[in-house]
Amino acid sequence: MTSSAARTQPTGTPANTGEWRGADLGSRTVAYDERDAILYALAVGARADELDLVFEKRLRVLPTFALTLAQWAPDELGARGAFDPTTALHGSQQLDVLAPLPPRGEVTMTASVGEVWDKGSAAVIEVVVRSDHFVATWSLFAPGAGGFGGDRGPGRPPASDAAPTISGPVRTTENQAALYRLTGDRHPIHIDPAAAARIHQPRPILHGLCTLGVAALDVARLIGAHPADLRSLDGRFATAIFPGDDAELRVFGDGREVMFDMVSGGNPVIANGAAGFHESEGRN
Numbered sequence: 001m002t003s004s005a006a007r008t009q010p011t012g013t014p015a016n017t018g019e020w021r022g023a024d025l026g027s028r029t030v031a032y033d034e035r036d037a038i039l040y041a042l043a044v045g046a047r048a049d050e051l052d053l054v055f056e057k058r059l060r061v062l063p064t065f066a067l068t069l070a071q072w073a074p075d076e077l078g079a080r081g082a083f084d085p086t087t088a089l090h091g092s093q094q095l096d097v098l099a100p101l102p103p104r105g106e107v108t109m110t111a112s113v114g115e116v117w118d119k120g121s122a123a124v125i126e127v128v129v130r131s132d133h134f135v136a137t138w139s140l141f142a143p144g145a146g147g148f149g150g151d152r153g154p155g156r157p158p159a160s161d162a163a164p165t166i167s168g169p170v171r172t173t174e175n176q177a178a179l180y181r182l183t184g185d186r187h188p189i190h191i192d193p194a195a196a197a198r199i200h201q202p203r204p205i206l207h208g209l210c211t212l213g214v215a216a217l218d219v220a221r222l223i224g225a226h227p228a229d230l231r232s233l234d235g236r237f238a239t240a241i242f243p244g245d246d247a248e249l250r251v252f253g254d255g256r257e258v259m260f261d262m263v264s265g266g267n268p269v270i271a272n273g274a275a276g277f278h279e280s281e282g283r284n
């Protein structure tokens with residue numbers, strides 16, 4: 001994967017986190033090929049027998065791969081000093097798919113800061129990335145960056161107490177974060193025990209986007225949709241999960257628009273999940 005930037009230089013460092021609202025993060029063109037898309041699919045749990053996810057001659061690119069192409073945007077905001085990248089956590093993620101990603105190509109994206117919510121002891125900062133293929137919104141939870149007198153924003157939506165329509169086990173692997181980081185997110189909390197300790201975790205944690213990618217793939221498997229037919233995805237990272245942990249994925253609803261959550265060791269890992277799929281174009 002290669003990228004070229006057309007950066008917008010910041011016009012000065014905002015005095016508080018709230019003043020980052022609406023900031024332009026510039027644009028970037030990222031080129032990728034089949035190898036990048038296959039590595040991503042393997043890193044979120046695609047099997048060797050799912051040929052249209054892992055074999056270049058039949059490849060359909062997982063739509064969540066877009067999130068690796070757009071990772072530069074939250075990284076850029078951290079590099080500009082809006083939050084402390086050593087303590088911030090990925091709070092939630094949305095993805096709206098506008099067009100399928102080809103097996104290889106270039107995607108040009110623009111990014112900006114969306115809402116910035118003041119949670120008192122923390123700030124929640126949105127980063128919105130737009131392209132012809134997708135719109136992706138990061139929600140970053142930044143401890144210590146709140147208290148600037150801003151709006152608190154929406155509260156946490158209630159968890160459903162309904163019984164799932166269908167559920168199934170999720171098996172992460174010990175090597176999953178080590179593999180996933182090769183798709184582009186090299187944040188040390190996912191590999192370095194010392195960096196994990198700085199965010200009060202006993203060992204490196206799985207990337208939120210890896211967990212969400214695993215969930216999207218497994219929701220598709222559970223409801224019989226093709227994972228490459230994903231058209232919308234949303235989820236809140238409620239508790240960290242460690243590589244190798246097992247979890248349960250619970251799906252609520254019928255058809256191609258469902259709600260879901262993921263639970264591990266009695267803790268919510270992904271809460272308030274939602275996924276929508278197109279009617280399947282079928283396997284290649």
Ligand SMILES: C/C=C/C(=O)SCCNC(=O)CCNC(=O)[C@H](O)C(C)(C)COP(=O)(O)OP(=O)(O)OC[C@H]1O[C@@H](n2cnc3c(N)ncnc32)[C@H](O)[C@@H]1OP(=O)(O)O
Pocket residue numbers: 085088089090091092119124139141152153154155156187205206207208209236237238239240241
């Ligand atoms: C660079 C890192 C990349 C990664 O991939 S990190 C790995 C993936 N992410 C995680 O593992 C994070 C897991 N989640 C957590 O650890 C916790 O969960 C949080 C630290 C994010 C928050 O927990 P707590 O500090 O106990 O805060 P609270 O009391 O739950 O919430 C305080 C306010 O913040 C809002 N909030 C909490 N989580 C989120 C979120 N995920 N997205 C948006 N807002 C959030 C709530 O609603 C509430 O606000 P209201 O009082 O107004 O209701």
